[in-house]
Amino acid sequence: MSLIRSSLVVGLGSVASRILGFARDVLFAQALGAGPVADAFLAAFRLPNLVRRIVAEGGLNPALVPALSRLEPHEAADVAGDVLGAFGLALLALTGLVEIGAGLLALLLAPGLHGDGETLALVALYTRLSFPVVLCVTLASIGGAILNLRGRFTATALAPLAVNGGLILALVVLEFGFSHALAQKAAWLAAASSLAGLSQLIIVAAALLQGGSGLVLLRRPRWSPLLKRLLVAGLPVLAAGGAVQIFFLAATQIASFWPSGVSWLYYAERVMQLPLGLMAGLSSGLLLPELARRHWAGDRQALVSAQNRALEVALLLTLPASAALLILARPISAVLFERGAFESSDAEGTALVLMTLSLGLPFATVAKVLSQTLFACGSLRAALAAAGFGLAVTVTGSLLLAWPLGPAGIALGLSLGCLGHAGAVILGLQRFGLWAPDRQIQARLLRIAAAVLAMSSGLLGAGRILPQVQAPALAALCLCGIALYALAAWMTGAVTRDDWAALTKKS
Template identity: 70%
Template sequence: MSLFRSSLLVGIGAIASRVLGFVRDILFAQVLGAGPVADAFLAAFRLPNLVRRVVSEGGLNPALVPVLGRLEPVESARVAGDVIVVFALALLGITGLVELGAGFIALALAPGLGADDEVLALVALYTRLAFPVVVCVTLASIGAALLNIHRRYAAATLAPLAVNGGLIVALVALDTDFSLPPDRKAALLAMSSSLAGLAQLVWVAAALLRGDGPIVRFRRPVWSPALKGLLLAGFPALVASGAVQIFILVGTQIASFWPSGVSWLYYADRVMQLPLGLMAALGASVLLPELAAWHRAGRHDAIVAAQNRALELALLMALPASTALLILAEPMAVVLFQRGAFDAADAHGTALVLMGLSLGLPFATMGKVLSQTLFAQGALRSTLITALAGIAVTAGASLLLGAFFDMGGIALGISLGCLAHAGATILILRRSRLWSLDRAFAGRLIRIALATGLMGATLLAALRLAPFPSVMALAALCLGGLAIYALAAWLFGAVTRQDLSLMTKKS
């Protein structure tokens, strides 16, 4: 399968997952609003949802792909079975600890909610009900990584749709029942997330059992060097792959000291994740296996070239997305979320947070792409260092800026964390001579910036004509901005005819 076709399939799946997730969050706002119950549910949902998003976007691929890709098919299948069994046992143990210590975890997730014992008790309850989804989606992600190694992208890409699809069904059902209080609705949603995770696991398991060659063979686990290496690499891989999600989690802890801060940050983050999640899925599922293959072949020149071309593609989407989110933050928050229990003040607060987060989108995207080279090398220690640098900057900047600019300052702190993460990754790659800024990339970046600037100016002018947006007006602004950007990108040379022919070459 060509790199273009693989990217297209993974991209369609990632977009579908993000669209379903977006619909889910619109329904969250409609059913729960942004009050104490919503803060409690979203604080509890943050941890399992963070794990789900990281692993569904290929968070364990950096640990699995380089090691299993070097083994013979039969041995790879045996080691894969060992990994699944060991991870299943470990996850069940962790889930048991979470169920017992949910109160302490609730306080750690949202320390600002600790002043209200009833709200904190709700966080603990929802954590207990929702956390089992972590077992299911993590095991499903391991299976998806095995399918990606064998270039079987369809099931691996589409299976994550089960969780969001199941939650949407539950939300629609709950929205029609006016007799249930909000806290009961949130409890049922937490339970529904765990059941939907089980459906995702069954989907991936069925795909693993189909096919000609052996992908997984189960036995009593053998503590081979390959298994030990995978287990030792698993945690750093998750932390490094989910760096941006962890920055958001740190911001959530700080935001819990602001009324409705957890909810505002959650909804704004979900909008930003639409473009970011696409690049994360493409990087982990398509770019990483290619980089790993070139690394084994000693093709450092191909690695550098692939990084620059991938960055061009990433920024081709990230820069206009960042600009559009910055300009359209207010109308997006109003049109998408302001209904039901979500009022105008909540929409305005969400818009301010979205504006701050949008500034970090290009840097978050760069970090996602460039870290794939470190993953391909198995240099998880370096990726962990870059993630820790971003966490430190996020915590410090969010606390400082939050004191002056409230929730908008916390969002800016998260964006600065993304900048620090991308900058640290670039420094490590340059020291290893695995990345350099070539002339083609610099020229393409200038042309992308020009096209983005023209699109931004057009959107600002259009907003003056439609200051009070409706659904149709927002759709027209988004589609019109996309059309202007596409035309400008073609005229300025940010996209050329050669790009398509290069992408459709066999990988």
């Protein structure tokens, strides 16, 4: 399969999942609003959703792909079966502990609610109902990594749609089929998320076992040095691969001290995650296996060149997205979420948070792409150190900026954390002699910046003409912005015919 076809499969799956996620969150806002029940549900939903996003974006791939890629197919099938069995048992035990200790976990997830026993009890209830999704999506992610390694991308790209699709179905049924109090609606939604995760696991399992493909041998796990390394590395890999998601978890804990802070941060993050999640899925699903192959072939120059080209693509997509979110934050928040229980003041608060989050989007993407090189080379310690530094900057910046600026200050601290994370990853690459931006990427970055400036000028001008932007006008603005950016990118040379020819080459 050519690189462009593989990219389209993974990319379309990621985009479809994000679009369904948007629809889900629009319905969340309509059904739950941004009050105490919404804060309780979203605080509880944050942890399983964090794990789901990390593993859906290939968070375990850095540990699995390099290890399995060095084995013969039959050996890889044996090890894959051991990994699935061992992780399954470990996750079952973890789920049991969460069900027992949900009350304490609720206090850790939302410390700002410690004085509100009723809301904190709801956090514990929703945590118990939604946490089983972690078991399902993690095992599905391991299966997806095995499929991706063998060049089978369709099932892993489409399976995550089951989670958002299932939640949307539950929301529609609850909103239009039954009449429940807010707390009851949230409880049903938490339970529905676990059932939707089970459907995702079933889809991936069917693809793994289709026609006796021999991709995995299910059996009682056999302890081996390789399995031990994978289990020991599992948590650090998730932490390093899902650094930005962990930054958001820490920020949510701080935001719980502000009324509606958890909800505003959640809804703004969901908008930001559309471009970021797309790049994360492409990086871990396509870039990591390619970098791992070049690393084990000993071709350092080709590895650095692939890294630079991937960074060009990432910036080509995320720099205009960052500028557009900054400019259109208010109409986006109003059009997507301002209905039902979600009031105008909530839309305004969400817009301010989105504006400050958009500043960190390019840095989050740069760190995500460049981290794949560290993972491919087995430099987990450097990736983990970079994630730890970014988390420290996020917590410090959010605490310092929250008191004068409220939730928007927390979001600004998050953006600073993304900047610190990207800088730390680059320093890690320099240590290994793997950071060498060539003239091509420098020239491309200048052309991209010029195209983004042209697009931003057009959006600002249109915003003055249309001060009250409704859904049709927002859609028109987005389409015109995309068209203007595409034209400017072509005119400035940020995108050329040679790029298309390079993408369609066999991988």
